Amino acid sequence: MNNTDLVKQSLQKRYLKERMFKAMGFIxxxxxxxxxxxxxxxIIGKALPAFTQTNIALEVKLSAxxxxxNANSSESEIRNADYRKVIREALSRLFPEVTSRKDKRELYTxxxxxxxxxxxxxxxxxxxxxxxxQRIEFLADDDVAAVVKGAIDRNLPESDRRVKNxxxxxxxxxxxxxxxxxxxNWQFFSNGDSREPEMAxxxxxxxxxxxxxxxxxALSFPIAVAxxxxxxxxxxxxxxxxxxxxxxxxxxxxxxxVFGLLGLAVFINFFNMPRSxxxxxxxxxxxxxxxxxxxASRSAIKAVPPSLREAALGLGASKMQSVFHHVLPAALPxxxxxxxxxxxxxxxxxxxxxxxxxxxxxxxxxQTLVEPSTVLPIQVFLWADSPERGFLEKTSxxxxxLLFFLVAMNAIAIYLRKKFEKKW
Amino acid sequence: xKTLKKITVVAGLIAASQIQAAGRDYISVVGxxxxxxxxxxxxxxxxxxxxxxxxKIESTGTGGGMKxxxxxxxxxxxxxxxxxxxxxxxxxxxxxxxGVTDVVEVLIGYDGIVVANDVNSHEFKLSRKDLFxxxxxxxxxxxxxELIANPYxxxxxxxxxxxxxxxxxxxxPPTSGTRDAFVELAMEGGCKNFPWIKDTKDADKTKYxxxxxxxxxxxxxxxxxxxxxxxxxxxxxNPDALGIFGFSFLDQNADLVKGAxxxxxxxxxxxxxxxxxxxxxxxFFYVKKAHVAEIPGMKEFLNEFTSEKxxxxxxxxxxKGLIPLDQDKYIKVKEDVMNLKSLEL
Numbered sequence: 146m147n148n149t150d151l152v153k154q155s156l157q158k159r160y161l162k163e164r165m166f167k168a169m170g171f172i173x174x175x176x177x178x179x180x181x182x183x184x185x186x187x188i189i190g191k192a193l194p195a196f197t198q199t200n201i202a203l204e205v206k207l208s209a210x211x212x213x214x215n216a217n218s219s220e221s222e223i224r225n226a227d228y229r230k231v232i233r234e235a236l237s238r239l240f241p242e243v244t245s246r247k248d249k250r251e252l253y254t255x256x257x258x259x260x261x262x263x264x265x266x267x268x269x270x271x272x273x274x275x276x277x278x279q280r281i282e283f284l285a286d287d288d289v290a291a292v293v294k295g296a297i298d299r300n301l302p303e304s305d306r307r308v309k310n311x312x313x314x315x316x317x318x319x320x321x322x323x324x325x326x327x328x329x330n331w332q333f334f335s336n337g338d339s340r341e342p343e344m345a346x347x348x349x350x351x352x353x354x355x356x357x358x359x360x361x362x363a364l365s366f367p368i369a370v371a372x373x374x375x376x377x378x379x380x381x382x383x384x385x386x387x388x389x390x391x392x393x394x395x396x397x398x399x400x401x402x403v404f405g406l407l408g409l410a411v412f413i414n415f416f417n418m419p420r421s422x423x424x425x426x427x428x429x430x431x432x433x434x435x436x437x438x439x440x441a442s443r444s445a446i447k448a449v450p451p452s453l454r455e456a457a458l459g460l461g462a463s464k465m466q467s468v469f470h471h472v473l474p475a476a477l478p479x480x481x482x483x484x485x486x487x488x489x490x491x492x493x494x495x496x497x498x499x500x501x502x503x504x505x506x507x508x509x510x511x512q513t514l515v516e517p518s519t520v521l522p523i524q525v526f527l528w529a530d531s532p533e534r535g536f537l538e539k540t541s542x543x544x545x546x547l548l549f550f551l552v553a554m555n556a557i558a559i560y561l562r563k564k565f566e567k568k569w
Numbered sequence: 570x571k572t573l574k575k576i577t578v579v580a581g582l583i584a585a586s587q588i589q590a591a592g593r594d595y596i597s598v599v600g601x602x603x604x605x606x607x608x609x610x611x612x613x614x615x616x617x618x619x620x621x622x623x624x625k626i627e628s629t630g631t632g633g634g635m636k637x638x639x640x641x642x643x644x645x646x647x648x649x650x651x652x653x654x655x656x657x658x659x660x661x662x663x664x665x666x667x668g669v670t671d672v673v674e675v676l677i678g679y680d681g682i683v684v685a686n687d688v689n690s691h692e693f694k695l696s697r698k699d700l701f702x703x704x705x706x707x708x709x710x711x712x713x714x715e716l717i718a719n720p721y722x723x724x725x726x727x728x729x730x731x732x733x734x735x736x737x738x739x740x741x742p743p744t745s746g747t748r749d750a751f752v753e754l755a756m757e758g759g760c761k762n763f764p765w766i767k768d769t770k771d772a773d774k775t776k777y778x779x780x781x782x783x784x785x786x787x788x789x790x791x792x793x794x795x796x797x798x799x800x801x802x803x804x805x806x807n808p809d810a811l812g813i814f815g816f817s818f819l820d821q822n823a824d825l826v827k828g829a830x831x832x833x834x835x836x837x838x839x840x841x842x843x844x845x846x847x848x849x850x851x852x853f854f855y856v857k858k859a860h861v862a863e864i865p866g867m868k869e870f871l872n873e874f875t876s877e878k879x880x881x882x883x884x885x886x887x888x889k890g891l892i893p894l895d896q897d898k899y900i901k902v903k904e905d906v907m908n909l910k911s912l913e914l
Contacts, residue, residue, distance in 0.1 A: 417645055509616065530602075
């Protein structure tokens with residue numbers, strides 16, 4: 146038997162192996178995509194109802210006597226008036242047959258707890274409304290919204306249904322009278338957190354994330370780039386520098402919760418910085434992103450061909466001029482990509498922020514870096530943990546918003562790389 | 570390059586300009602995750618209906634909250650801590666040592682702990698003794714003073730009246746206050762039914778505790794994390810399993826899960842309020858008296874929390890699953906809060 150025969154004999158086997166390897170690779174990719182699709186459809190399916198808002202239109206008699214205020218009342222008098230009463234009256238007028246105390250209590254839960262504040266704000270904006278009758282659209286309670294959106298099946302037997310027959314009849318009567326409508330849920334993007342699912346919004350968390358990332362970027366970008374330039378271009382090659390390099394690589398692998406503990410011990414307990422503030426969150430996250438950016442920046446600087454440096458030096462540029470005028474601009478796309486990916490990582494980080502008190506219920510929207518705030522992933526965590534069923538859709542919607550920002554940041558990174566990347 | 574420099578400088582400036590030594594104009598609350606849902610509701614209403622800022626509420630767990638609360642006086646410490654049990658003597662002592670000498674205790678109501686399963690599954694009529702026998706690591710034999718590793722795998726082996734399904738209970742991990750309360754109220758309650766174990770309580774308290782409080786680790790009790798919604802989802806996937814969580818979650822998910830009867834009483838609003846349902850615990854919050862004058866809105870917040878419309882019998886907290894105090898106790902609590910009566914060591 147000569148060599149050709151030997152090869153021919155084994156040929157089929159080798160082809161088979163190759164085909165099997167390809168097939169396995171394809172299967173693993175397909176499985177990954179399948180899981181991703183299942184996850185995304187599940188989240189999107191659950192999140193969609195969160196973007197509609199259910200309202201109940203009520204004729205409210207804003208009589209000055211009932212409210213105890215008039216057009217000349219001071220702002221604090223208007224603020225403290227009892228608006229709940231007029232809303233309750235409007236509901237009672239619609240369903241005059243409801244008389245017992247218990248049923249009335251049930252009836253008043255049709256509108257959201259926020260309805261009275263909605264009315265208050267409307268009157269504070271325009272005191273002329275006093276002593277008129279207005280048709281105002283009030284936020285519906287989360288249970289009502291669940292029925293209208295179909296999250297609660299009306300055909301279930303009463304014992305298995307969260308909204309009982311009596312309330313269901315009221316809702317259906319309102320529906321036939323055209324007093325229930327659905328609009329796009331702008332409040333979801335303009336409100337802070339709330340314990341009532343229908344009023345909860347994500348603006349506070351978005352701004353908290355923004356402030357936190359601002360601090361992270363302001364601290365980690367300059368420090369990381371400077372460190373990378375020094376280590377690549379200026380540092381002598383000795384054991385001490387090697388030791389630092391190894392440690393930077395190790396730091397990138399440290400679990401993020403460790404940075405949270407560090408932040409608690411150093412910034413909060415030792416420097417007395419405020420708890421729950423984006424500035425502390427940002428500092429902690431910048432400790433976490435520093436190694437990522439340093440490593441990315443170093444490899445970007447390393448990829449710049451030495452000829453560029455030598456040409457600059459040859460024409461009389463100083464070392465610093467060669468680095469800042471020629472090497473750094475050429476390395477910038479890589480550095481930016483690394484930075485954005487590091488920031489995206491910081492955006493999705495929860496664990497270190499647990500330690501520094503950013504897991505908190507915060508209604509007021511943060512305006513500065515020292516006001517208490519929370520961030521997007523923590524908002525997801527808090528809502529997922531709430532007993533009210535209406536938060537299920539909010540959780541998924543918040544995940545979508547978070548995913549949107551992550552994808553957008555990664556897209557920018559890819560765009561920058563494609564646009565500025567040079568082939569040497 | 571230049572724009573980049575500018576951006577960095579501007580970002581740095583914005584950051585620097587905003588860090589200033591800040592006095593605090595909002596109330597800071599820490600503590601139990603069980604009280605958190607009630608505290609947050611009051612805080613939100615308080616923030617919306619007054620001109621004060623909305624209090625910030627952190628969910629740190631009862632023990633963690635006590636540490637933060639007792640760290641000292643001053644704006645960088647918490648004003649209020651929530652607790653799903655009474656403050657311990659050791660904690661109050663720690664408070665006193667750190668200068669927090671005046672602490673006001675507020676009892677807000679009760680919380681029931683329920684054992685529930687999928688709504689279409691078996692009816693469970695449990696006793697605390699059944700729960701102890703099914704979940705303890707070691708159980709007593711017929712002979713006094715003898716313990717064996719828990720041999721039971723089916724509920725009907727524990728008690729022949731129970732359904733013939735595998736013992737599988739999803740519950741909170743040891744870090745949770747719910748777990749502490751469950752162990753103390755349900756397991757210990759069942760454990761005490763054995764006279765000789767009850768006798769060891771006085772003789773050897775550590776031994777008594779280790780018998781009554783240790784949950785089995787052979788897979789029958791599954792630690793499902795602190796997220797009660799997750800437990801409810803898992804119960805639907807596995808109709809044979811039981812889950813342990815707070816009453817408010819049963820209340821909100823009555824179409825998905827049903828509570829088991831414990832010692833003949835169902836976990837309902839009325840039975841927990843009357844104390845008939847055995848597995849229920851008091852909920853508290855503690856106020857730093859020194860901060861009442863210092864932090865704006867403290868007095869008003871206390872007023873709102875203890876008002877009839879919040880924690881009264883038909884208050885809005887009951888809509889969120891809080892079991893209210895009876896009228897006499899309520900009046901007493903309200904009075905103590907108004908007078909800011911301090912706890913004695």
